[in-house]
Amino acid sequence: MLSYLKKTLLIYPFIYSVIFFASAQQYEISLLTCDPGDELYSAFGHSAIRVQDRLTDQDLVFNYGTFDFNTPYFYVKFTQRTLDYMLSVSTFERFQVEYNYFQRNMREQVLDLSQEQASRLVAFLQENYRPENRFYRYDFFYDNCATRIRDAMEEVLGNQLDWNEELNPEKKTFRTLIDEYVYPLPWADFGIDLALGSVIDVNASEREKQFLPDYMEAAFARAVIVGDGPSRTLVKEERVILDFPPRPSEMDFFNPYVLWWVFAILVMILTGIEYRKKQIYKAFDIGFFSILGLLGILIVVLWFFTFHSQTKNNWNILWAFPGHLVLGLALLKNQWKPWLKKYLLFALVLANLNLIFWVFGIQSFHPSIIPLLLVILLRTNFMYYNLEKFSNTVVK
The missing domain is CATH 3.90.1720 (endopeptidase fold (from Nostoc punctiforme))
Structure with missing residues (x-):
């Protein structure tokens, strides 16, 4: 009997410890x-x-x-x-x-x-x-x-x-946080900055x-x-x-930073040729402003017709404005319309307003749009002062 009790006293703690250990782990x-x-x-x-x-x-x-x-x-x-x-x-x-x-x-x-x-x-x-x-x-x-x-x-x-x-x-805005990750993907970075509005330019807790x-x-x-x-x-x-070794980053020159500056330089050369020949090659302006207008429509759709909270108050619409599509379509016609001059002045004001919004921190824009803004300012100025003057020498 005493031997049985001793065995019981030894076995039960062991059983309880096993159960407790299994439960705890x-x-x-x-x-x-x-x-x-x-x-x-x-x-x-x-x-x-x-x-x-x-x-x-x-x-x-x-x-x-x-x-x-x-x-x-x-x-x-x-x-x-x-x-x-x-x-x-x-x-x-x-x-x-x-x-x-x-x-x-x-x-x-x-x-x-x-x-x-x-x-x-x-x-x-x-x-x-x-x-x-x-x-x-x-x-x-x-x-x-x-x-x-x-x-x-x-x-x-x-x-x-x-x-x-x-x-x-460290204070960081939502846009800054995103930029930390998309810089290796320059086109994605450009697209994100184009699609997302000023609501993400606030500091994240x-x-x-x-x-x-x-x-x-x-x-x-x-x-x-x-x-x-x-x-x-x-x-x-x-x-x-x-744990993998870091992969070497590849420099791709086909990115918005390089491409838009090359584009801007070519437009400057084209504008100089037009001024010297007293002609306007409006095929370029038809294509350029039509594309900006389509981008503007996309911004409007994302702003007003989706449930994305981050696409609201997107002031990219100041340079990619839906009305620019109307300008592109109007330039298709051979007859010069008096309202075009007023619209060109309006587009010029919008582009300048975009710069003001940027400088005063209302919204942070993708740096590569600077050459695009320069092109808008250049072409609206050039057509504002010369479209009526060169109307008889417009080249389609």
Whole structure:
């Protein structure tokens, strides 16, 4: 009997310790941060949550950055911001294979969550993954693959999560933050600055900066868990999963900076030839101002007819003005119209107003539009003073 009691006393603590250890170590949860890729859709990096379940031996990645290419009217919905993104789940191995193929670095931050906190986070993710919950309306700045993870952490941890923000952080606007990532893609940089309005020329708070995965990673590294015992950092371990040597940057001279200046110089030469010959080659002005007018229509559509909040108050419309299309069409006619001179003066004022908006910080414009503004100023001036004078020697 005494021997039985001794064995029981020895076995039960062992059993309880095994059960406690298994329970305490069930989940290991990590933030995965992936470096930017070479295409625009991947230029800002990516964030995802890794969940390792030691009881079931599952290793899953919860990814808020996926969408269905087979969605009806995909590109229309993408342009209008009516395309829904979704939470998807894959194995970590499958997730890693993709980033290994594209040679994009991947880092992991293992979170120092209690078992209760980890279980609540897993339950939150599983609830989000239900078919009726997994879709959401994507917003690049305020509701994306990174901010969804931040919001999940705040929902689960509540007041126990202290982001421990810097007291005097560097001030950066949303546009500046974007520019940090798209400078290797000059045409994408130009297109983004053309499409997005003055609403992104405001300073982003430290929390708002977390829409970018790199800034989310830095925020997690600073964050502290409080209120459930001694304060501890949110991240207990950092690992490098994929690490590739930096790829050499290639200098492509076919970019808006070079191309628009070459274009401006050629237009100056053309204008000099026209003045010397007392002729106007209006085929150029028809094409140039028609293209500006079409760009203006695109700006109007993005400003007033989509759900994108970042395309509002876009003062690129001062140089890419929809009315310029009317000017281009009017120049197609052989007969000179008196109202053309008034419109040319109006276009000249708009281009100058664009410079004023830039100087006074109302909106930051892409630097490569400077030669385009010079062309607008040059051609509107030239036609304003010479269109009537050279009307008999206009060359189509």
